[in-house]
Amino acid sequence: MTSGTGAREKTFFGHPSGLATLFGTEMWERFSWYGLRAILATFMAASPAMGGLGLTQQTATAVVGIYGALIYLVALPGGWVADRILGARRAVLWGGFIIMCGHISMAIPVSTGAFVALGLLLIITGSGLLKPNISAMVGKLYPEDDDARRDAGFSIFYLGINIGAFVAPLIVGWLAAGGRWHLGFSAAAVGMALGLTQYVLGRRHLRGVGDEPGHRLSPRERRHFALALAVAVVVVGAVLAVWVASGTFDLDTFALAVTVIILIVPVAYFGYILFGSHNLTPGERSGMKAYIWLFVAAAIFWMLYDLAPTVLLFFAQDRTDLTLFGIRITAATTQAFNPLFIALLVPVFAALWVKLGNRVTAPHKFVFALFMNGLSFVVMALAAQLAAHGRISVWWLVLVYLVQVFGELAMSPVGLSITSKLAPQAFKGQMLGVWFIAISVGDAVGGQTARLKNYMSEPMYFLTLAGIAIAAAVVLFMFVGRLDAMIGEHHEEAASAGPAAS
Known part of the structure; x- marks a missing residue:
């Protein structure tokens, strides 16, 4: 039974029913993440004849390394965006939608790596919005002084993570076997779609948690942020465009450059x-x-x-x-x-x-x-x-x-x-x-x-x-x-x- 609610309110193993919504969303998001993770490197290193990108194992390892690194790095700005602009609930919704679009992009059965690159970029962006904020919403389901139930709630929440992480390699790996890579990517997209569906249908159980930003930007601050973001995107895009046009761009050097930048951050x-x-x-x-x-x-x-x-x-x-x-x-x-x-x-x-x-x-x-x-x-x-x-x-x-x-x-x-x-x-x-x-x-x-x-x-x-x-x-x-x-x-x-x- 949830504190401050009616005696007949449904609960999720004795916890707020909103936990079921977040549990299912996170479980399916982790299904999509670990499903892709289980086949991404081998897909990149597989020969074009087997539907892969034909990269060396060394290059595939470097690319997957910076992909995983950026997933965790964007958690910081993702939390800030939720706290100052979107609110946690909308951040998770948009994050999940962007992740799903990323998996759909990767599932398109074409021989070019452009859709793969776009897909990974979308998944990184969406994860920055979803990953830190869904955990924050779990904590906010409970009163400030209810530490014991909150800890127990997080234990149930993490169970969902491990269920998704365990099942995903089995299903996605089986579907992708024999060069059916894009079928595996499609399964990851379907998993995220199921998580989004549950999230939208279970919104009422969240009872306003995460609806509003904790420290909303003023209109003037929002304009400054939009301008700074636009400038950053243009500058990064221009640098990459010049690099590619110079004919010196390659994935190994790109991965090394991103690694150096990530080392500078801490x-x-x-x-x-x-x-x-x-x-x-x-x-x-x-x-x-x-x-x-x-x-x-x-x-x-x-x-x-x-x-x-x-x-x-x-x-x-x-x-x-x-x-x-x-x-x-x-x-x-x-x-x-x-x-x-x-x-x-x-x-x-x-x-x-x-x-x-x-x-x-x-x-x-x-x-x-x-x-x-x-x-x-x-x-x-x-x-x-x-x-x-x-x-x-x-x-x-x-x-x-x-x-x-x-x-x-x-x-x-x-x-x-x-x-x-x-x-x-x-x-x-x-x-x-x-x-x-x-x-x-x-x-x-x-x-x-x-x-x-x-x-x-x-x-x-x-x-x-x-x-x-x-x-x-x-x-x-x-x-x-x-x-x-x-x-x-x-x-x-x-x-x-x-x-x-x-």
């Missing part, structure tokens, strides 16, 4: 926070310095972890016997291992963190996450060594994804939590977007690591990445005590300030 942002005139207290400054360490650790983690839809997918396709329990599977099916293990292990890790309490701090958990990620790539190096003599069992990848999920469950939820705790008061509303930038940096740099294969064997490539993660874990472990002290200074100051600082 450097500039942290510099702005620490050196700008924001009246940071000593505790806030100490907390931010500690957070930069954790941010770098997270970026290294995602650099390896998000090679799943590229490097590990190609390994599944080219190096493994795609048979599980005597049943033939597609390479895309291997992308379902990760969400399956997450769904199974989330309750285990949630109970473990409660049992360990404050004895294991956030930096300790980041160390564990990096080490497990590194260990998974040690396993990949061994698998690659064995695969040099012929195809190996796909169970090697099952093991790799299982080890990685141990790390992910120590990194992802803890990262969100520590980000909100260490955010300076002046940046409370922006810092969760900064966490997404860590994923963006990791994805972009990870996409560039495929270049290393030009200079080393596949086993050595995996060992090199494993070495980076394990070395980062060792360095972070050496400074855990100092980081705990810096974080403690932030917490002590916030506690002494009382409710005003919370």
Whole structure:
């Protein structure tokens, strides 16, 4: 039963009925995202005779890397647009519609890559509007003081994410098998259409949540924003047009240029926070310095972890016997291992963190996450060594994804939590977007690591990445005590300030 409503109001597992609307929308949006993700790299690297784009695996890896990076990077401006112009409800609606159009563009069965590029651009734009704002709407379904039900509601919401992430590779991968790529893209479009339909039909259950922007722009500010946006689009378009006209444009260089830009973003942002005139207290400054360490650790983690839809997918396709329990599977099916293990292990890790309490701090958990990620790539190096003599069992990848999920469950939820705790008061509303930038940096740099294969064997490539993660874990472990002290200074100051600082 929902607080403040009639006694007969329907609920969703005891939660506001609006949660069902957002649950279904997010589940189908994740179906479309993970479905595309499961086949995108292999589609790009497939020969034109098989309906693909004929890119090298290195180039496909780089392009998918910056695609994933931009998806997370645009969460910051997407949240701002909702807060200042559209409101969260309309931002999610328009975001979902733009995503659907992107998948439709990719589903058009033509040999040119222009519709693919347009499709990816639309999906990136739409995700920036939908991804941060649908989560914000879940939180707003509950009264401010109802933390327990809100946490439980988010748990149900994330269940929808994992259902979509698990089912999508199975269905989309099966449809796209044998060069039927555009059929797979069509399934992703249908998934987003179903999510939009549920969102529109369930609008009444949201009861006005997200209808209005939190801090609407004045008419003068809107004109300035429209002008700035138009200038930015024209400048970027002109630069790309000149680059293409010069005959020097190629996807590898473009991906590298975007990666460099993405790397500049967090450097500039942290510099702005620490050196700008924001009246940071000593505790806030100490907390931010500690957070930069954790941010770098997270970026290294995602650099390896998000090679799943590229490097590990190609390994599944080219190096493994795609048979599980005597049943033939597609390479895309291997992308379902990760969400399956997450769904199974989330309750285990949630109970473990409660049992360990404050004895294991956030930096300790980041160390564990990096080490497990590194260990998974040690396993990949061994698998690659064995695969040099012929195809190996796909169970090697099952093991790799299982080890990685141990790390992910120590990194992802803890990262969100520590980000909100260490955010300076002046940046409370922006810092969760900064966490997404860590994923963006990791994805972009990870996409560039495929270049290393030009200079080393596949086993050595995996060992090199494993070495980076394990070395980062060792360095972070050496400074855990100092980081705990810096974080403690932030917490002590916030506690002494009382409710005003919370």
